[in-house]
Amino acid sequence: MQNIDLHIKDQQFYLPTFKRIPITFIKGLGSRLWDIENKEYVDLLAGIAVNNVGHCHPKVVKAIQEQAKDLIHISNFFVSPPQVALSELLVNISGLDRVFFTNSGAESVEGAIKIARRYSHSKDRGGKIISMHNSFHGRTLATIATGQPKYQEGFGPIPHGFVQVPLNDIEALKSELSEDIAAIILEPIQGEGGIRPADQSYLQEVKDLCEKHDIVLIFDEIQSGIARTGKWFAKDIYGIQPDIMTLAKGLGGGMPIGAFLCNEKIASAIQFGDHGTTFGGNPLATAASLATLQVIVEEGLLSAAKTKGNWLKDQLNAMMLESSLIKEVRGEGLMLGVELHIPAADLVQRLLKAGFIANATAINVLRLVPPLNIPMEDLEKFIEVLKEEIKKIEIEQK
Numbered sequence: 159m160q161n162i163d164l165h166i167k168d169q170q171f172y173l174p175t176f177k178r179i180p181i182t183f184i185k186g187l188g189s190r191l192w193d194i195e196n197k198e199y200v201d202l203l204a205g206i207a208v209n210n211v212g213h214c215h216p217k218v219v220k221a222i223q224e225q226a227k228d229l230i231h232i233s234n235f236f237v238s239p240p241q242v243a244l245s246e247l248l249v250n251i252s253g254l255d256r257v258f259f260t261n262s263g264a265e266s267v268e269g270a271i272k273i274a275r276r277y278s279h280s281k282d283r284g285g286k287i288i289s290m291h292n293s294f295h296g297r298t299l300a301t302i303a304t305g306q307p308k309y310q311e312g313f314g315p316i317p318h319g320f321v322q323v324p325l326n327d328i329e330a331l332k333s334e335l336s337e338d339i340a341a342i343i344l345e346p347i348q349g350e351g352g353i354r355p356a357d358q359s360y361l362q363e364v365k366d367l368c369e370k371h372d373i374v375l376i377f378d379e380i381q382s383g384i385a386r387t388g389k390w391f392a393k394d395i396y397g398i399q400p401d402i403m404t405l406a407k408g409l410g411g412g413m414p415i416g417a418f419l420c421n422e423k424i425a426s427a428i429q430f431g432d433h434g435t436t437f438g439g440n441p442l443a444t445a446a447s448l449a450t451l452q453v454i455v456e457e458g459l460l461s462a463a464k465t466k467g468n469w470l471k472d473q474l475n476a477m478m479l480e481s482s483l484i485k486e487v488r489g490e491g492l493m494l495g496v497e498l499h500i501p502a503a504d505l506v507q508r509l510l511k512a513g514f515i516a517n518a519t520a521i522n523v524l525r526l527v528p529p530l531n532i533p534m535e536d537l538e539k540f541i542e543v544l545k546e547e548i549k550k551i552e553i554e555q556k
């Protein structure tokens with residue numbers, strides 16, 4: 159079978175919401191992927207910052223197999239050993255006090271918004287949520303209300319009670335503060351928005367304002383969390399603790415699992431029955447997640463993300479000095495964005511042809527979020543190919 163065969167069938171049956179690339183993947187291991195024609199790729203996208211420990215890590219595979227044969231699912235009415243273990247671990251590494259498990263990023267953000275409002279209403283304050291321009295928090299109705307207008311078009315009425323301000327503009331934020339505001343949600347490093355980090359001083363001021371006015375601070379670490387930036391969470395680079403933090407993507411080593419965590423102050427406003435989920439945190443998903451976090455510790459992937467990320471960033475910055483195409487290099491650890499002066503889609507296509515998977519986000523930004531255990535040789539090869547392809551584009555443009 160060829161790549162194109164299943165593509166045709168896929169186009170016949172799947173809702174046309176994704177502009178699919180006609181490549182059919184059938185196998186993955188570590189930083190490598192193979193398509194149905196047996197072509198090998200180096201994966202620098204990692205399922206969009208999901209496969210932080212690489213594809214099909216043997217310890218994650220084993221944990222899934224062993225859990226699947228004992229117990230796949232029970233209701234959250236009951237206790238399950240992997241869920242308890244994962245709860246304890248996440249509380250320990252985050253410095254927050256309580257956790258709730260979900261099945262996706264958007265669901266984590268929805269839950270975070272709900273408990274932030276619950277807390278705010280318990281203090282007789284309003285329920286409005288402030289988010290940032292160019293943010294991305296998911297594709298459900300409430301999460302598109304926090305996000306970019308392009309995701310809202312055609313889906314009205316959009317839930318109200320949401321207001322947006324530019325990132326890193328403290329005066330714009332201050333002008334929206336009132337008794338109506340329940341929470342501020344932001345990504346410490348914006349992902350889909352083009353790998354844009356918040357300024358240290360801005361984040362500190364936001365934190366101070368939240369404390370002063372008793373506004374709930376929510377960090378969305380769905381993309382930046384789980385060792386991606388060289389720390390467990392990007393908040394640890396800034397040394398700033400939110401009231402609520404959302405997770406998903408890298409949390410399950412590929413299994414669909416998300417979470418939100420909060421401090422005791424927020425948790426104390428929650429009562430039995432306030433929120434719920436059928437699948438969230440089931441034994442299979444939490445067993446996979448536990449194994450994933452253990453691999454990160456055992457294989458030293460926190461420091462690996464930092465060292466490899468620094469190396470990659472240095473290389474990209476050096477390329478920028480010699481290239482008329484590269485505008486800026488941004489990000490931390492292995493969450494990097496290369497902003498071009500032109501749309502990045504053409505470059506992404508060329509890389510794909512050469513056997514390297516990356517993607518374009520915010521139109522002009524080449525996003526690099528490879529597995530944290532990607533070998534240095536893969537990164538070296540990638541830099542070589544990237545240089546060649548950029549040179550070719552520059553020549554064609556002249």
Ligand SMILES: *Cc1c(COP(=O)(O)O)cnc(C)c1O
Pocket residue numbers: 262263264265267294295296297345349350378379380381382406407
């Ligand atoms: C991907 C992402 C989401 C949405 O996650 P889904 O699992 O696709 O719902 C939310 N916030 C951020 C920061 C993300 O990167």
